[in-house]
Amino acid sequence: MSRVVVVKDVDFRYNYEKILSGVSFEIVSGDYLGIVGPNGSGKTTLLKLVVGSLKPTKGKIEIFGESPEEMKKKELIGYLPQVMPGKSFNFPATVMEVVLMGLISKKRFPKRITKEDVEKAERIMEMMKILDLRRKFVGELSGGERQKVFLSRALVHEPKLLILDEPVAALDPESREDFYRIMERLNRDMGITIMMATHDTGEIGNYATKLLYLDRRVVFFGSFDSFCQSEEMTRYFGEYSQHIICHRHDRKKW
Ligand code: ADP
Numbered sequence: 252m253s254r255v256v257v258v259k260d261v262d263f264r265y266n267y268e269k270i271l272s273g274v275s276f277e278i279v280s281g282d283y284l285g286i287v288g289p290n291g292s293g294k295t296t297l298l299k300l301v302v303g304s305l306k307p308t309k310g311k312i313e314i315f316g317e318s319p320e321e322m323k324k325k326e327l328i329g330y331l332p333q334v335m336p337g338k339s340f341n342f343p344a345t346v347m348e349v350v351l352m353g354l355i356s357k358k359r360f361p362k363r364i365t366k367e368d369v370e371k372a373e374r375i376m377e378m379m380k381i382l383d384l385r386r387k388f389v390g391e392l393s394g395g396e397r398q399k400v401f402l403s404r405a406l407v408h409e410p411k412l413l414i415l416d417e418p419v420a421a422l423d424p425e426s427r428e429d430f431y432r433i434m435e436r437l438n439r440d441m442g443i444t445i446m447m448a449t450h451d452t453g454e455i456g457n458y459a460t461k462l463l464y465l466d467r468r469v470v471f472f473g474s475f476d477s478f479c480q481s482e483e484m485t486r487y488f489g490e491y492s493q494h495i496i497c498h499r500h501d502r503k504k505w
Pocket of ligand 1: 293294295
């Protein structure tokens with residue numbers, strides 16, 4: 252199994268406040284990592300470090316053996332940032348235009364859209380079942396549809412690693428299910444490695460293979476099975492909280 256993400260003894264500070272301390276973990280090709288932890292525990296910060304939009308104060312991060320900055324250029328990462336509650340989507344762009352932005356933002360001048368670009372965008376939209384929405388403005392869509400548009404934009408350049416920050420937080424239960432099913436397909440059928448920060452502790456065990464529990468440091472990193480069996484974690488969380496993360500996991504189909 253090849254190593255996809257290696258985080259080694261990483262510290263991060265915003266000004267004087269230490270947000271992350273001594274964070275280390277590794278994920279390999281095909282992993283589906285769920286990152287959970289309280290509000291303000293550093294999940295978004297960690298994802299920003301992995302995609303190279305922030306730099307560690309100390310320690311090292313490697314993605315496919317290279318620095319996150321190098322990876323940015325090679326387009327091997329798809330990133331779906333957190334959507335702030337109440338954010339307005341009334342900008343005048345169609346679904347097709349937003350998906351194509353995923354290709355054009357990485358091009359050098361002259362930034363031209365080719366026939367192949369459009370075909371690529373159509374293929375991914377078809378897979379997400381949003382092709383019939385292609386001419387609609389994103390402001391006209393439901394939250395679930397809009398999330399699929401942004402996911403398509405993150406996937407259109409065919410990344411090997413997909414990074415998602417709270418992707419289901421604003422979705423209704425049905426759209427959540429739908430979104431998780433898409434993730435499952437991307438991970439299992441298309442072999443895309445996934446890192447997902449989520450508050451959805453009751454559900455993530457149904458889907459992810461590994462768990463990172465972050466509280467400004469790594470409280471736990473490993474398989475869900477080992478988390479559920481860990482007496483140390485029972486002592487840390489109490490049986491009830493450990494059970495919330497684990498109980499659905501027992502119903503896992505694989
Ligand atoms: P989480 O995603 O787990 O909720 P974050 O990574 O968003 O946590 O934030 C961790 C901490 O860093 C929080 O206390 C937050 O207030 C702080 N923080 C986030 N962004 C900034 C910033 N740009 N400047 C200063 N502090 C920040």
